[in-house]
Amino acid sequence: EVQLVETGGGLIQPGGSLRLSCAASGFTVSNNYMSWVRQAPGKGLEWVSVVYSGGSTYCADSVKGRFTISRDNSKNTLYLQMNSLRAEDTAVYYCAREPSEGNYFDYWGQGTLVTVSS
Amino acid sequence: EIVMTQSPATLSVSPGERATLSCRASQSISSNLAWYQQKPGQAPRLLIYGASTRATGIPARFSGSGSGTEFTLTISSLQSEDFGVYYCQQYNNWPRTFGQGTKVEIK
Numbered sequence: 001e002v003q004l005v006e007t008g009g010g011l012i013q014p015g016g017s018l019r020l021s022c023a024a025s026g027f028t029v030s031n032n033y034m035s036w037v038r039q040a041p042g043k044g045l046e047w048v049s050v051v052y053s054g055g056s057t058y059c060a061d062s063v064k065g066r067f068t069i070s071r072d073n074s075k076n077t078l079y080l081q082m083n084s085l086r087a088e089d090t091a092v093y094y095c096a097r098e099p100s101e102g103n104y105f106d107y108w109g110q111g112t113l114v115t116v117s118s
Numbered sequence: 119e120i121v122m123t124q125s126p127a128t129l130s131v132s133p134g135e136r137a138t139l140s141c142r143a144s145q146s147i148s149s150n151l152a153w154y155q156q157k158p159g160q161a162p163r164l165l166i167y168g169a170s171t172r173a174t175g176i177p178a179r180f181s182g183s184g185s186g187t188e189f190t191l192t193i194s195s196l197q198s199e200d201f202g203v204y205y206c207q208q209y210n211n212w213p214r215t216f217g218q219g220t221k222v223e224i225k
Contacts, residue, residue, distance in 0.1 A: 035214075045154075045162065045205055045216040060213055094161055103209035104152035106173065108161035 002026035002107045004095050009112030016085050016116075022078040022095030022109055030073045033098035035105065036080045038091035048093070049080065063089075085116045120144050120208050124217035132225040137193040139220045141206035146186045150210035153182055153191045156219075157202040165204075166191065198224055 008020040020036070036048040049059040049069040057069050068081040078095050092113050096105035121144040131137045141151065149169040154162035164173040166182035169189055179194045193200055201224050206217040 044218045045207070047214040047216070058212070102150070102152075102167055103214060104164065104167045104207060105154075105162070106164050106167075108163070111161055 002097070004097065004107055004109035006093065006095055006109040006112040009093065009114045011115045011117065012085055013118050014086060014116055017081070017083045018085065018114060020080040020082065020093055020095075020112055020114070022080075024076050024078065024095075024097075027097070028073075029071050029076050029078055032100065033103065034069075034071065034078045035096050035098060036067075036069060036078075037094045037096050037105065037108075038089075039094070039111075040088075040091045043091075046091075050098075051078070082114070085114075087116050090114060090116045119213060120147060120211050120215050122206055122208055122215050122217035124204075124206060124220045126220060127218075128221045128223060130223045130225045131193075131196045133198055134195050137196050137200070137222060139191040139193075139204055139222075141184075141189040141191070141217050143187045143189075143208055145211075147208040147210035149185045150208060151182075151184070151189050152207045152209065153180075154205045154207065155200075155202050156205065162205065193222075196222075196224070200224075 003025045005023045035050040051057045051069045066084045070079045092111040094111045095109045097107040099106045123142045125140045151169045153166040156162040170182045181192050203219045
């Protein structure tokens with residue numbers, strides 16, 4: 001059974017850093033595209049970043065230069081390093097798997113809340 | 119960036135009735151469209167991909183249609199458990215983008 005479990009969220013001051021983790025089971029992270037998608041309180045979904053199975057990474061313009069996606073194949077875990085956090089980064093962050101046949105999201109974690117506030 | 123526009127913003131439907139949700143892309147995305155359902159406090163759940171293919175375990179009352187720029191999600195006979203917010207997402211171009219959502223309420 002495919003499972004994704006995010007951890008690492010919390011309350012952080014503006015300008016601070018946080019690293020989110022997404023532990024995967026039931027499949028191999030490195031064989032799939034893996035993304036982070038966020039949702040601000042009461043708002044819609046926003047794609048944040050992706051790591052391809054080959055290792056290439058891409059980020060949305062809104063987080064470029066501040067957020068870095070990575071993975072640890074030995075731990076079958078996805079990460080999102082978030083630096084220079086802003087109030088507008090406040091959101092629930094989901095990790096999501098993309099199946100091999102398309103760039104949609106077939107499995108999602110339960111999400112972890114990041115609150116950026118002083 | 120492709121802008122996805124969903125309508126209506128809110129849909130109130132009685133159990134057993136048909137619900138029709140629309141999604142429009144700002145440029146052609148072929149059939150590279152997915153639909154998700156999200157209930158309060160939960161992660162989104164994949165319903166439809168490739169504009170019309172139901173995901174594993176999704177009931178047959180959910181169907182998707184369309185191509186190019188106009189897409190529709192139909193719930194043929196609304197059940198009480200179908201309340202929630204429905205999002206469309208295009209994956210034809212970078213970045214992947216979502217619509218703003220349609221909230222389905224049970225009348």
